[in-house]
Amino acid sequence: MGIDLKVKIGSLELNSPLILASGTCSLETFAFLKPEETGAVVLKTVTLKPRQGNPPPRLAETPAGLLNTIGLQNPGVEKFLEHEIDLYPSSYKLVGSVGGETIDEYVEVAKKLEASNRFAAIELNVSCPNVNKGGIEFGRDEMLLLELVKEVRGAVSLPLWVKLTPNTSNIEKIALETSRAGADALVVTNTFVGMAVDIETQSSRISTLSGGVSGPAIKPLALYLVYRVAKNRNVAVIGGGGIFNFRDALEFLIVGAQAFFVGTAMLVNPLAAKEIISGLKEWLAGHGFHSIKEIVGTFREPS
Amino acid sequence: MRSKNKKFCLSKSRVILNQELAQRRFLLRFEAPEIAKKALPGQFIQVKVGGFDPLLPRPFAVSWTENDYIEILVEVRGKGSSLLAKAQEGESFNLLGPLGKGFSLPKGNTKNLVLVAGGIGLAPLRFLAWEASKNGYFITLLYGDKNQSCFLPLKKLLPEKVLVRSIVEEKNGQTGMVTDLLKDVIEEFKDSCFFVCGPKAMLKEVYGQLARKKIVRAQFSFEERMSCGYGACLGCVVLTKKGYKRVCLEGPVFEGEEIIWESI
Numbered sequence: 001m002g003i004d005l006k007v008k009i010g011s012l013e014l015n016s017p018l019i020l021a022s023g024t025c026s027l028e029t030f031a032f033l034k035p036e037e038t039g040a041v042v043l044k045t046v047t048l049k050p051r052q053g054n055p056p057p058r059l060a061e062t063p064a065g066l067l068n069t070i071g072l073q074n075p076g077v078e079k080f081l082e083h084e085i086d087l088y089p090s091s092y093k094l095v096g097s098v099g100g101e102t103i104d105e106y107v108e109v110a111k112k113l114e115a116s117n118r119f120a121a122i123e124l125n126v127s128c129p130n131v132n133k134g135g136i137e138f139g140r141d142e143m144l145l146l147e148l149v150k151e152v153r154g155a156v157s158l159p160l161w162v163k164l165t166p167n168t169s170n171i172e173k174i175a176l177e178t179s180r181a182g183a184d185a186l187v188v189t190n191t192f193v194g195m196a197v198d199i200e201t202q203s204s205r206i207s208t209l210s211g212g213v214s215g216p217a218i219k220p221l222a223l224y225l226v227y228r229v230a231k232n233r234n235v236a237v238i239g240g241g242g243i244f245n246f247r248d249a250l251e252f253l254i255v256g257a258q259a260f261f262v263g264t265a266m267l268v269n270p271l272a273a274k275e276i277i278s279g280l281k282e283w284l285a286g287h288g289f290h291s292i293k294e295i296v297g298t299f300r301e302p303s
Numbered sequence: 304m305r306s307k308n309k310k311f312c313l314s315k316s317r318v319i320l321n322q323e324l325a326q327r328r329f330l331l332r333f334e335a336p337e338i339a340k341k342a343l344p345g346q347f348i349q350v351k352v353g354g355f356d357p358l359l360p361r362p363f364a365v366s367w368t369e370n371d372y373i374e375i376l377v378e379v380r381g382k383g384s385s386l387l388a389k390a391q392e393g394e395s396f397n398l399l400g401p402l403g404k405g406f407s408l409p410k411g412n413t414k415n416l417v418l419v420a421g422g423i424g425l426a427p428l429r430f431l432a433w434e435a436s437k438n439g440y441f442i443t444l445l446y447g448d449k450n451q452s453c454f455l456p457l458k459k460l461l462p463e464k465v466l467v468r469s470i471v472e473e474k475n476g477q478t479g480m481v482t483d484l485l486k487d488v489i490e491e492f493k494d495s496c497f498f499v500c501g502p503k504a505m506l507k508e509v510y511g512q513l514a515r516k517k518i519v520r521a522q523f524s525f526e527e528r529m530s531c532g533y534g535a536c537l538g539c540v541v542l543t544k545k546g547y548k549r550v551c552l553e554g555p556v557f558e559g560e561e562i563i564w565e566s567i
Contacts, residue, residue: 026552028311028552055566056540216355267535268358268360
């Protein structure tokens with residue numbers, strides 16, 4: 001089964017279309033991965049200053065879904081580069097995820113990550129629903145987002161990915177403008193804002209009012225957003241949201257994503273990435289394909 | 304599935320035994336040689352039940368191991384645990400483990416251990432009791448539970464040598480909580496090492512009592528909503544003097560002194 005797994009996201013060549021989503025991968029995860037089958041691993045978002053994160057409970061399970069309110073817990077970019085980055089294996093393409101409260105903070109963190117020479121790309125997290133300042137504000141406010149992408153683009157030369165929020169009504173426009181501002185790839189999509197109520201106590205099941213929903217529950221919603229963004233063919237799209245098996249991954253590729261990311265599935269089963277890749281290879285070979293690229297964007301519009 | 308560097312492994316394991324111990328409480332024994340070989344008291348496993356609903360695996364303390372077998376104690380609380388309680392012997396589940404940092408037995412002269420268990424919190428302490436008694440420690444168990452019908456069969460579960468003092472909340476006659484038991488006997492055990500597992504409010508009360516008596520050698524096993532179980536998602540945290548720590552990776556066992564108890 002000689003399936004060519006390689007894909008290109010802008011100028012960056014990846015070993016496979018499978019990318020591990022930010023916040024769902026730890027050092028322990030690598031024991032369950034293979035570098036030749038892994039496109040890239042997006043590390044947990046880092047910010048300029050350390051962030052303690054939100055109080056527990058940070059998680060609530062919903063039918064086929066996971067509601068979280070982690071709140072970008074991280075040690076801050078300096079500690080991260082000093083103590084943590086060297087622990088990650090160099091045989092993988094690592095992507096640094098950047099968060100911030102101001103444009104200057106994003107720029108500074110991106111520059112520091114680039115200077116470490118450990119990253120293949122930078123991902124801007126402009127879509128975290130669980131922080132008071134920054135995060136999702138940038139993803140929703142077009143003008144602010146454009147300025148942010150332009151500023152970071154001007155400050156670093158690494159490929160720039162922007163992880164968009166689904167919690168907006170005009171994702172096509174935001175996507176188009178973001179790519180014009182210099183993003184090399186759009187990552188669609190981050191979690192959907194949601195909530196869950198404990199009926200016994202009549203209060204939120206997580207420590208905050210709302211959180212981000214991921215998992216199979218959001219797959220059809222995410223898929224439709226990816227379809228809409230990928231229709232504009234000017235920019236690479238990395239699609240995902242609730243991908244749990246190779247069939248899910250194929251759906252995202254068919255509607256036009258050049259690569260896909262897996263997140264919550266890894267929390268349920270650390271072998272999910274491996275299983276998805278072997279399923280993909282087998283399916284593509286069985287259907288007469290020779291490479292991943294051949295399936296991308298093959299969706300047939302209803303007549 | 305297992306590779307060289309892995310501290311834990313994923314295995315498809317058969318249920319060898321599923322026994323109802325008390326009301327809504329079950330003992331499950333799995334054939335899981337890799338996990339059995341590595342597991343230490345205080346560590347836990349993740350059991351995947353169902354497909355997309357429940358979605359996440361469920362954490363259970365390893366409660367006993369021998370040769371190729373491990374046991375867990377299951378209390379029926381929600382969807383995951385009720386499915387698991389219905390598991391047929393011969394049925395297989397994906398297990399991930401052993402996970403987390405367990406208890407550490409005292410070195411040196413301290414040979415007296417006090418285990419304080421609230422209800423199903425007995426699960427990890429049971430494994431500790433077996434290991435510790437093999438190693439010549441003297442063990443006293445303080446055990447409290449809701450009522451007689453959910454009361455666990457301690458004789459069956461524990462090594463013979465363990466001294467047991469127990470109490471139930473709802474009963475005619477002497478009633479109370481395990482923390483009341485502790486109050487009565489704490490003076491006798493000032494030089495002992497304490498191991499505690501149960502609901503958070505109980506952990507906090509036990510810590511308070513020990514702290515007032517200046518007993519510092521106490522390890523607490525925490526429970527928190529979890530997803531991955533191996534440190535990736537930062538979902539299951541407890542506030543410590545060094546910030547939020549992951550219950551699944553830096554815990555589930557923490558020294559009492561590490562925790563910011565006001566946050567509990």
